[in-house]
Amino acid sequence: MVSPGILLVDKPGGLTSHDVVARVRRAVGTRKVGHAGTLDPMATGLLVIGIEGATRLLTYIVGADKTYTATIRLGARTTTDDAEGDVVDTADAAAWAHVDGAAVRAGILELTGAISQVPSSVSAIKVAGRRAYDLVRSGESVELAARRVTVSRFEVTAERRGDGHLDLDVVVDCSSGTYIRALARDLGDALGVGGHLTALRRTRVGGFDVAGAVGVDGLAGAAVLTPAAAAAHVMPVLPLTAEEARDLRHGKRLAGQRERLVATEVAGIDPDGALVGVLEARGRDVKSAMNMPEVQA
Structure with a gap:
């Protein structure tokens, strides 16, 4: 088993x-x-x-929320907003005239905090039941709606200038649903030189x-x-007595126990250290929103 x-x-x-x-x-x-x-x-x-x-x-x-490290290449736009796509435009010398450190910092600041972001057209978002990237690869035009996301950190850790490009190594802390490729694209567009990702690594979920x-x-x-250890990584833990664990597993509520919840969702853990389920409030009571199988070992 x-x-x-x-x-x-x-x-x-x-x-x-x-x-x-x-x-x-x-x-x-x-x-x-x-x-x-x-x-x-x-x-x-x-x-x-x-x-x-x-x-x-x-x-x-x-x-x-998630953390990523990435390299943004300023100076070229691609069909996929990353290095796997075809280059569709490159910046000339005139476009670079106003791209200095202050301009880059200002562009990043505009993409930090709560922002409206249009996902990359080659994202995994479904459009009429099909993935956007599948539609793009089949030659169809895809326009995705903007969504609100939060970028709590957008920090440059290193930069390297090359022939016709500027590479920025960045660290990004963001809400779920944020597209780092879109940040690269939008920063490049704001600076007038285009941009895309050349490297991306997710370091935290x-x-x-x-x-x-x-x-x-x-x-x-x-x-x-x-399951208990994993749940504790994403939500607060509520220790349960054996009787409470049994009641919750049987679909019963803990009457009048709402004050014990310190968050919207908590992990209910039985005396043996097993995850009973994810608990939530229902009126003044506590109920299980998701029950785990009782045998976890």
């Missing part, structure tokens, strides 16, 4: 997120595997993988860090976080 849990994987470049899921399925011997947030094939870094019953937790992980992840060559026998 395969134990449910959360596996942190450091995805290499060149593999899709689906490729990594397929490898995990083979390594752990079950098809019930999913992930919390796609990474492009070009991107590297943290994939949060759910196994067996712990896939139920992915709903609560996918919306967590909520309370999970890539430092604790395993490479794809080390999946067999890799350490897996228990």
Whole structure:
């Protein structure tokens, strides 16, 4: 029997997120595997993988804020807003005349905080039931609606000037649904020289860090976080008595216990350290919004 849990994987470049899921399925011997947030094939870094019953937790992980490191190349626009696309425009000398450090800082400041962002047309967003990137690759024109996202940190850590381009190494902390390719595109457009990503790495998802992840060559026998430990990375924990755990598992409410909740969603943990489920308020009571299978080992 395969134990449910959360596996942190450091995805290499060149593999899709689906490729990594397929490898995990083979390594752990079950098809019930999913992930919390796609990474492009070009991107590297943290994939949060759910196994067996712990896939139920992915709903609560996918919306967590994230951290990325990236390299933005100013000086050229591409069809995909990253280095995998075709170059469609390059900046001439006149366009660079006003691009100095102050202009770059001002452009980044405009893309920091709560902003309206149009996702890249080659994103995984579905349009009429099909992925946007599939529509683009089949030659169709795609216009995606702007969405509100939050970029809490957009920091340049290094810069390198080359022949007709300026590379910026950046760190970005952002809300779920933020597209780093779109930040590169929009910064380049604001500066009048165009921009795209040449490297992207996800280093954090909520309370999970890539430092604790395993490479794809080390999946067999890799350490897996228990559902309880994983839930504690993304929400507060509420210790339960054995009786409370039993009642919640049977669909009952904890009457008049709403004051015990310190957040909208908390992880209910039984005396044995097992995750009972994700708990929420219902009126003055506490109920389980998501129950975990009782056998977790």
